[in-house]
Amino acid sequence: MEPMTRRGFISGTAAGLAAAGVAIAMPSQMAGASTAARATTSNGPATAGPGASGPLDGPLIAHVRDVSSGEISLFAGEREIVIRDRHLASRLAGATRGR
Amino acid sequence: MDPTADSADLYAFVSPDDPGTVTVIANYVPLQAPAGGPNFYEFSPDVLYAIHVSNDGSARSNVTYEFRFESVLSDPTTFLYNSGPIASLSSKTWNRRQFYSVTRVADGKATELAKNLPCPPCNIGPLSTPDYPRLAQDAVHRISGATVFAGQRADAFYVDLGSIFDLGDLRPIEELHATFAIPGLKLKSAKGVDSTLHVNVHSIAIRVPIGELTNGGYGGGDVLDPRSTIGIWTTASRRAATVRHAGAARVTQSGPFVQESRLGNPLFNEVLVPLARKDFWNSQYPAGDAQFSRGVTHPELASLLPVLYPGAFPNLAAFNASGAPRADLAAILLTGIPAGVVSAGFQNNTGTIMADMLRLNVSIPAAAKPNALGVVGGDVAGYPNGRRLVDDVVSIELRAIAGVTLPLVDKAFTPDKAIADVGDGLTGAGTQLLGVFPYIGTPHSGYATPA
Numbered sequence: 186m187e188p189m190t191r192r193g194f195i196s197g198t199a200a201g202l203a204a205a206g207v208a209i210a211m212p213s214q215m216a217g218a219s220t221a222a223r224a225t226t227s228n229g230p231a232t233a234g235p236g237a238s239g240p241l242d243g244p245l246i247a248h249v250r251d252v253s254s255g256e257i258s259l260f261a262g263e264r265e266i267v268i269r270d271r272h273l274a275s276r277l278a279g280a281t282r283g284r
Numbered sequence: 285m286d287p288t289a290d291s292a293d294l295y296a297f298v299s300p301d302d303p304g305t306v307t308v309i310a311n312y313v314p315l316q317a318p319a320g321g322p323n324f325y326e327f328s329p330d331v332l333y334a335i336h337v338s339n340d341g342s343a344r345s346n347v348t349y350e351f352r353f354e355s356v357l358s359d360p361t362t363f364l365y366n367s368g369p370i371a372s373l374s375s376k377t378w379n380r381r382q383f384y385s386v387t388r389v390a391d392g393k394a395t396e397l398a399k400n401l402p403c404p405p406c407n408i409g410p411l412s413t414p415d416y417p418r419l420a421q422d423a424v425h426r427i428s429g430a431t432v433f434a435g436q437r438a439d440a441f442y443v444d445l446g447s448i449f450d451l452g453d454l455r456p457i458e459e460l461h462a463t464f465a466i467p468g469l470k471l472k473s474a475k476g477v478d479s480t481l482h483v484n485v486h487s488i489a490i491r492v493p494i495g496e497l498t499n500g501g502y503g504g505g506d507v508l509d510p511r512s513t514i515g516i517w518t519t520a521s522r523r524a525a526t527v528r529h530a531g532a533a534r535v536t537q538s539g540p541f542v543q544e545s546r547l548g549n550p551l552f553n554e555v556l557v558p559l560a561r562k563d564f565w566n567s568q569y570p571a572g573d574a575q576f577s578r579g580v581t582h583p584e585l586a587s588l589l590p591v592l593y594p595g596a597f598p599n600l601a602a603f604n605a606s607g608a609p610r611a612d613l614a615a616i617l618l619t620g621i622p623a624g625v626v627s628a629g630f631q632n633n634t635g636t637i638m639a640d641m642l643r644l645n646v647s648i649p650a651a652a653k654p655n656a657l658g659v660v661g662g663d664v665a666g667y668p669n670g671r672r673l674v675d676d677v678v679s680i681e682l683r684a685i686a687g688v689t690l691p692l693v694d695k696a697f698t699p700d701k702a703i704a705d706v707g708d709g710l711t712g713a714g715t716q717l718l719g720v721f722p723y724i725g726t727p728h729s730g731y732a733t734p735a
Contacts, residue, residue, distance in 0.1 A: 246525040246538045260525035260539030 252278045287313045288328035289520040291547035292485060293441050296516045296642050296670040299491055300650035301720060304503070307491040308335050308349075309673075309724055310518040310547075314439065316484040319730035324365050324406040325436065326382050327353040327486055331520050332541045335490065338515040339499040343571035343639030347497055348389040351434060351488050353403075355382050366405070366412050373402045373422050381405070384434050386427060386490075398427035403435040407484070409731025417726055424721060430492045431721055437487040438725040440673040440715055441550075444708035445479035452585070452592045454682070456709040457702060460593045476709030482733050489722035494646045504647040508623055512648075513632045515620075515641030516670075517548040517570055543567055548640040549617050549668070550677040555685075556580055556617075570639035573618060577638050580617050581609035586685050596702040600687045603697060612689040614638065616668050621659075625692050630664045644670035656712060660688060673717050673724055679707030 246260040255271030292314035299305045312333065316325050327333065332352060336345035358379045359367070368377030385399035404423040407416045424433050447453045453461055458471040495501040502511035524539030545566045547553070556579040557565045565576060590601035615621050618638035623631035632643040651665040656676040658666025660683060667675040683689075686706045690697040716725035 244536045244538045246527060246536065248525065258539075260523070262538070263523075263540050265524055265539050 247277075249274050249277050286328075286544070287315070288326075289331050289522060289544045290314060291518045291520050291545040293439075293550065294516065294518050294547045294642055294671065295440075295673055295724075296644045297672045298494075298644075298646060298648065298650045298665070298670070299721070302491065303649055305491050305493050306497055306514075306644065306646055307489065307721065307723065308516060309487055309489045309722065310335055311437075311439070311441075311485040311487050312520060313486040314483070315480070316436070316439075316486075318407065318482065318484055318728040318733040320406065321408065321730060322363060322365055324380070324408070325484070325486060326355060326380075326406075327351075327384070327403070327434065329353050329355050329382075330535075330537060331522055331544075333488055334519045334521070335488070336517050336519065337497045338570070338634070338639075338641060339497060339511070341510070341635035341637065343515060343573070343634070343637045343641060344569070346390065346499070349430075349490055350387040350389060350394075351384055352387075353382050353384045353434075355380065365408070369411060370405050370408075370413050370419065371415075373404065373419065378405060382435075386430070386432055388429070397430060398425065398432070401425050401427070401432065401434070406436045407727040407729045409729050411731075413729075416729070420726060429496060430490050432491075433487070433489045433722040435486065436484050436727040437722070438716055438727050439480045439483050439485045440717060440724050441480050442478050442676070442710045442712045442715055443480060443678045444476040444710060446477060448678070448708055452588055454706060454708060456705045456707060457593065457596065460596045460702070462592055462594055474709070476707075478710050478714065481714050482728055484727040487722065487724050489724065491721050498646060507629055507645055507647045508631060509647065510633075512645045513620060513634055513643055514646060515548075515570070515634050515639065515643050517546055517641050519543050519546045543569075546570075548642050550671065551681055552617060552640045555585055555681070556583055558584075570641050571637060573640050574638045576640070577614065577618060580613050581611070582607075583610065583613065583685055585682075586610065586687075589686055593702065597686065597700045599698055599700045603687065603690065603694075608694075610690070611693040613684060615693070616684060616689065621668070621692075626659060626664065630659075630669075632669045642671055643668065660684070673715075674712055676707070676710070676712060678710070682706050682708070 241261055243262055248258040250256045250258055252274045255269045255274040257268050257274055259266040290312055293311040295309040297307055299307045313325050332350060335349045337347040338344055339346045365380050366378045370378045382403040383400045386397045388395050388397055402423060404419045405413055407413055413419060423435055447455050455474045455476050457473060459473045461471055463469050463471060495503045497514050499511045504512055506512060521541035521543045523537040524542045527536040548570060553562055553565055557576060586600060587604050590597040617640060620633035620643040621631060622633045632645045634643055648665050648669060651663050654666055654672060654674050655661035655663035656674050658675050658680055659669055660680050666672050667677050667680055683703055683706050686703050687699045688703050717723055718725055
């Protein structure tokens with residue numbers, strides 16, 4: 186699958202969204218959004234995991250945790266990347282309402 | 285609880301036939317009926333199984349062994365697990381098999397020790413698995429720095445589940461039970477019934493040199509050296525995010541592994557953690573177990589015993605009424621026993637951090653004649669110093685909760701006379717074990733074992 190841009194991610198998922206969670210392939214970088222990565226270790230959440238850059242290999246699942254704050258968890262590989270992007274969260278939430 | 289992600293039992297002991305090594309056995313997929321066909325039991329390919337070792341008193345993992353499984357179907361057109369006798373681990377008639385990898389994580393570095401290691405099949409019967417012991421022995425793999433086995437075994441845990449969880453009925457003393465004044469009900473003391481005598485489990489067993497687990501590679505020798513004691517627990521984890529695709533028999537998984545279950549001391553979660561907190565407890569790490577300490581220092585079962593058995597536990601009832609914390613149970617289950625408490629030459633203490641870990645002093649050699657009551661029975665090579673397959677952990681913990689270990693920290697306390705008979709009335713007789721690795725016995729055959 187071809188890598189998608191952030192705009193493509195938003196528009197490409199709008200039709201398929203039935204809830205505030207979605208599985209899709211996309212690059213791991215999210216331009217314009219504040220990010221924090223965490224990967225589970227044997228002792229609990231860490232602040233960064235391996236493979237924090239480079240092309241995405243495998244599925245990506247997004248979970249909009251809080252539309253108002255724009256907090257979105259992206260699950261990719263063995264990492265969880267938390268971003269804060271109110272605009273993106275709002276667009277995704279709007280997509281669930283057919284907008 | 286999903287059985288494939290259920291950390292059911294954990295054993296850790298100095299290997300009796302290889303004293304420079306420690307063996308750890310982690311059991312999952314409990315209570316298997318041996319005749320479990322046609323879809324026989326297996327490890328879950330989407331679960332990350334792990335054995336953790338803390339060796340610096342932090343109750344955080346310093347050394348972790350991770351096990352990942354893959355299921356392979358040779359012939360997708362048949363419903364059969366096997367289409368003929370399985371004569372070897374490479375038999376072409378064996379259709380559904382599993383392979384696994386072993387990764388050691390230490391000092392922030394993951395090292396894959398081996399991959400594509402075959403598991404043995406389940407023990408089906410004389411036609412499908414005519415020489416099961418040989419199949420299982422072929423599945424013992426000597427890899428870099430360890431010997432490993434993963435596959436079905438006979439459950440070594442012996443317990444009268446049917447009685448104990450029938451409102452605390454202990455068959456050896458059940459004539460003393462209050463019986464809730466149920467009309468016509470008369471209980472008479474009896475021997476225990478082993479609920480797990482004929483069931484199988486799936487075991488992950490690993491044997492490693494002592495220095496692979498201890499702080500600084502300490503090889504053992506001095507029982508009182510803090511480096512001699514390690515804390516062990518096991519976990520099962522799944523990916524954080526899963527999407528199930530309707531009509532496609534397919535799931536998408538991604539994200540970090542999230543802990544679904546863990547196990548250190550036997551029965552800790554079952555008996556000491558309230559129902560409402562069990563899932564939360566399973567999600568937590570030992571280093572944070574201070575939040576569960578009240579279940580240990582003021583155990584519900586200790587309060588129930590004098591009520592369920594009126595007049596049998598007057599001294600325990602008086603201690604309960606004092607409201608004093610059970611420092612003996614906190615030491616046994618949460619910090620380990622300091623030197624000088626049991627004897628001048630014994631300790632399995634890991635410091636002050638309260639954590640449910642199975643603590644093993646690796647400098648204590650295996651006992652030539654193990655006492656199933658372990659430390660309570662005067663055998664410091666047994667539970668709660670690690671846990672051997674023969675250890676009667678149910679009786680040990682029941683007696684400890686009933687007060688048999690209270691004099692260790694409160695010289696004024698005298699255990700009640702009834703304690704001598706407290707337990708589930710089992711001795712482990714009938715549990716079949718091996719004299720060599722993986723020590724846990726050959727699984728019960730589905731053909732020969734009634735469901």
